[in-house]
Amino acid sequence: MAKNKIRIEMPKQSAESRSKNFEEVALGYTEEMALLEAERCLECKDPVCIEGCPVNVQIPSFIKYIKEKKYAEAAAKIKETNSLPSVCGRVCPQEEQCEAKCILSKAGKPVAIGRLERFAGDFALDEKTRTCAVKFKAGKNSVAVVGSGPGGLTCAADLAIKGYDVTIYEALHEAGGVLVYGIPEFRLPKSIVKAEVEYLKSIGVKFQMNVVIGKTMSLHDLFDEGFKAVYLGLGAGLPKFMNLPGENLLSIYSANEYLTRTNLMKAYKFPEYDTPIKKGNKVAVIGGGNVAMDAVRSALRYGANQAMIIYRRSKEELPARKEEIENAEEEGVKFHFLVNPLEFIGDDDGFVKHIKLQKMELGEPDSSGRRKPVPIKGSEFLFDVDVVVVAIGQTANPVLLEVTPEIKTNKWGNIEIFNEYGQTSMKGVFAGGDIVTGEATVIQAMGAGKKSAEGIDLFIKSL
Amino acid sequence: MTLIIEKETHARNIHKFVIKSPLIARHAKPGQFVVIRAFEKSERIPITICDKDAKNGTITLYIQEVGASTARIAGLKEGENFLDIAGPLGRPAHITKVGKVITIGGGVGSAITYPETKAYKESGNYVISIMGFRSKDHVILEDEMKVVSDEAYITTDDGSYKEKGFVTDKLREIIKRGDKIDEVLVIGPAIMMKVVSDITKEHKIKTIASLNSIMVDGTGMCGACRVEVGGKTKFACVDGPEFDAHQVDFDLLLKRIAMYADEEKESYEKITGKDKDGKE
């Protein structure tokens, strides 16, 4: 049989039906599809794709297992370096990472590494097919991980595998960080995150939920309890606002609030679940990144007649992943480019009714290399809305850091680290992920968690 | 999971819970709150910590049945559990010796003024407490408050117990009698805090209010709890909940806390099968 040369598309729910439900958009490969796609991997002698992966997943090796129909082995291979394959297969920007390096990408058709990773990861999630978790004997040395985002989960998993007794402390009632409160069900089903968390439990990681370090316990309390080292994976949890007049009007949300109500609190199942949300007919989401796309696509699913992106530059500059922009367009999201909000105007009860927008044009490139939007004088106009979501980014959450002056932060409030292992200015305390870099990606946070697990291992051995 | 050690229904729709939570009990300070998610499908709601017993590892909460989530909580019994409870959250109250202090509590807000009234007293202040309730069968904490106050007053809207009238009537009376008041603390319905704040502003008496904004996470992550203080946006859960009342935009707060009135009605009716009995 001749080798397959076509990059196999992954089936999706039709745009028509998916824009009305919160279920997962991309349906995943069937076994047959996975086998056809795996066949395309050339098993290069010098696999450059691996360099493109921030955690160096052994890509050709796991794909080879898929070719041999050894799916559990494929998943185990990935898990040697990446404890969350089902998550990464779904949310990693593969087009900029592994797939960008794949030599087949020169012809524009790289191996669909992410989709294969998802296939293998999901195979191993199923209880019947789960790679029987290796039982690691927890040693006498214990490590505390603060924050259960992808960085914290990865650091915990790696330390457990190295034989440490690891406890994760999480402020919220559910483990996963942005994976559970931010990224919507239709991109990353919460059952997947739960299953990955179960895997961590099966290798001995303990979870303490509803504990806010800095409030419920201090960082010093953790050391007093006997932990030898601490990893801080606090994330970038503080939503930015624009400080415009009228920004606190009713039905104006931060993206964090809008998505938390939706994903963590399940407002889309109201009134079965108690947490409400304002659904709105004309929903304007301000911003052009992945978070904005998640919010605007959620608004569509709540039944908005018009779910709109308001972005101050043009389509070329949208920072969101191309795939997500295309998904949004297909589903019926409207994009308003080169407009910038100046003010929000409300009704007598305080609900937002209009945004005053100003038209922009693109000027010279700025420090980021993107052309800078410049306001056009006299171009202001009123735009009707009934729900607004502000998705212009997050900064560092100060809850722990403002009571822990020993940990040095930079002028943006991010933790300063002093070596590749994420060593902070406090002995025995390591940090990584969004709290160090500012908003980045799941896999970068995981990479940092891995590095810190190595650093913590070295640190404890040196004690 | 947090065990309910003791539950008492104190007054109409107000329930006292003593729950086991050693970590929170160890760190809680007056003015701080917890966020509770009682059941899988419940909202996360902020409840101020009324009292704590660090030795026995318990905290005391007063919860008023006002919506769907609190109605479900009201059904919990001793020996049962709250699913999730996180805290202590928010900044502790800044309580020092200033001289003469009036603490004003409205309805279930009285449960919140209690630990602070106690702290004012323990710091050596002369403390006058005023608690206002709708009627006799809404009264809570009367005896406890007497112990920690130099003067303790209770008003009821309908005159069915102690003095008829509002807390503001009593406040005006005390100001009129010429005492030099150094600080006022007010906790209760937003409209009551607004009126108290207007009165004390007129008399230039420093006043602190604890803002009851809507919250989700309670850790500064969402901004649901935004309030405007001195023209600046603040997050009540991490920057507060207590602020200088004279700087607070109460009109905005009043509107924001009513944001989900329609939705609350819908889910309250769904679970209780009865009409909402108007809020305090």
Ligand SMILES: Cc1cc2nc3c(=O)[nH]c(=O)nc-3n(C[C@H](O)[C@H](O)[C@H](O)COP(=O)(O)OP(=O)(O)OC[C@H]3O[C@@H](n4cnc5c(N)ncnc54)[C@H](O)[C@@H]3O)c2cc1C
């Ligand atoms: C809506 C949205 C969509 C995104 N989409 C993508 C995507 O498609 N692909 C991608 O690669 N990246 C995406 N990102 C970015 C990515 O999610 C983050 O970069 C990543 O989650 C950061 O991981 P982290 O481990 O550093 O922290 P987080 O995931 O932010 O987790 C931090 C955790 O720490 C907890 N915490 C904080 N402070 C304390 C404390 N004091 N005590 C206890 N616990 C605490 C928090 O509650 C939280 O659970 C998205 C982000 C958002 C918001």
Ligand code: SF4
């Ligand atoms: S983890 Fe992400 S970057 Fe690495 S191989 Fe998998 S999809 Fe590619």
Ligand code: FES
């Ligand atoms: S409740 Fe979410 S930031 Fe205050």
